[in-house]
Amino acid sequence: MPQKDEIPVFLINGFLEAGKTQFLRFTLGQDYFQEEGKTLLLVCEDGDEKYPDELLEKTRTIKLQIEDISELTCDRLQAMEAAYNPERVIIEWNGIWMMDDFRLPDGWFLNQQITVIDASTFDLYLKNMKPLLGQMLRYTEMVICNRSDDVPEEKLGNYYVQLKAMAQNAEIIFEGKDGEIKGDFNIELPYDINADFIKVEPENFGIFYVDIMDRPERYDGKTVEYTGELLIPEELGGEAFVPGRMVMTCCEADMRFLGLICKYSEASKYHNRDWVTVRGKVHAEENEEYGGIGPVIYCDSVCKAEKIDEIAGF
Numbered sequence: 001m002p003q004k005d006e007i008p009v010f011l012i013n014g015f016l017e018a019g020k021t022q023f024l025r026f027t028l029g030q031d032y033f034q035e036e037g038k039t040l041l042l043v044c045e046d047g048d049e050k051y052p053d054e055l056l057e058k059t060r061t062i063k064l065q066i067e068d069i070s071e072l073t074c075d076r077l078q079a080m081e082a083a084y085n086p087e088r089v090i091i092e093w094n095g096i097w098m099m100d101d102f103r104l105p106d107g108w109f110l111n112q113q114i115t116v117i118d119a120s121t122f123d124l125y126l127k128n129m130k131p132l133l134g135q136m137l138r139y140t141e142m143v144i145c146n147r148s149d150d151v152p153e154e155k156l157g158n159y160y161v162q163l164k165a166m167a168q169n170a171e172i173i174f175e176g177k178d179g180e181i182k183g184d185f186n187i188e189l190p191y192d193i194n195a196d197f198i199k200v201e202p203e204n205f206g207i208f209y210v211d212i213m214d215r216p217e218r219y220d221g222k223t224v225e226y227t228g229e230l231l232i233p234e235e236l237g238g239e240a241f242v243p244g245r246m247v248m249t250c251c252e253a254d255m256r257f258l259g260l261i262c263k264y265s266e267a268s269k270y271h272n273r274d275w276v277t278v279r280g281k282v283h284a285e286e287n288e289e290y291g292g293i294g295p296v297i298y299c300d301s302v303c304k305a306e307k308i309d310e311i312a313g314f
Helices: 020-028 053-058 074-084 119-128 130-137 153-166 202-214
Strands: 007-013 039-043 061-065 088-092 108-118 142-146 171-176 179-181 197-199 223-231 240-248 255-259 261-263 275-287 292-304
Touching: 007 020, 020 039, 020 088, 020 108, 020 142, 039 074, 053 061, 108 119, 119 130, 119 142, 119 153, 130 153, 142 153, 153 171, 153 202, 202 223, 202 240, 202 292, 223 255, 261 275
Parallel strands: 007 088, 007 108, 039 061, 039 088, 108 142, 142 171, 197 223, 261 292
Antiparallel strands: 171 179, 223 240, 223 275, 240 255, 240 261, 275 292
């Protein structure tokens, strides 16, 4: 847990002209952000939008332009702390800089990471820069998709699924010029969500996983069937396992095992990496492994299955 004298860092990322500066100008101007002490704002790219001097003065914000990621070493960040003594730090990150090697100095902690996306050009980034998009979203807590007004709802639904695949725990918000757009889109699923029994074909596992994890209450009481490779965590106590698939969320370098908790009285008969077809009833319930409400499948049928060689996608 952070101590009282630690410095919170707010990291805002996104590609050039996504709307990061506009978002931060709005945030700095809000009453809830008008706290005592100074804000250190590190701007890592130079877009068309600017920070008015009067806003910086009013909000006691010191803006520093960062030209290269080499300027963000722990030693240099500590030197900035010594020079300006900020209460908080905001980093407007450069969307093409890799974050894997970025470290905060002692006494600083990442309070929140937000990704800003221009929904009107999101197709372009999905097609051409998906690996960069994936690393940008990997640890984000909130995704703000602005300029969504003129994007068809069907497309927004597809964007939602893609974003959830890459940022599973993030809150995703779509915004237009007049404010927030409802995010409960009618996502087209490759099966009948209203049926009491849902058989998930291998090629549909990715979208099934995203939807059932995002809205487990829609599946509560339904019987589902799918094929997956077993992961058997010791903490499940021999009475449950996790059948799932390796899923490519953005590129071949970023694959994850995604699975659902299945309770089965004869779970101890199976081994890690067995391939099985499970069938059972879904219960949306509080579960420690999910960190909250999630889908738990109570199996009435488990049988060995052939390995699926294809990597699941979305």
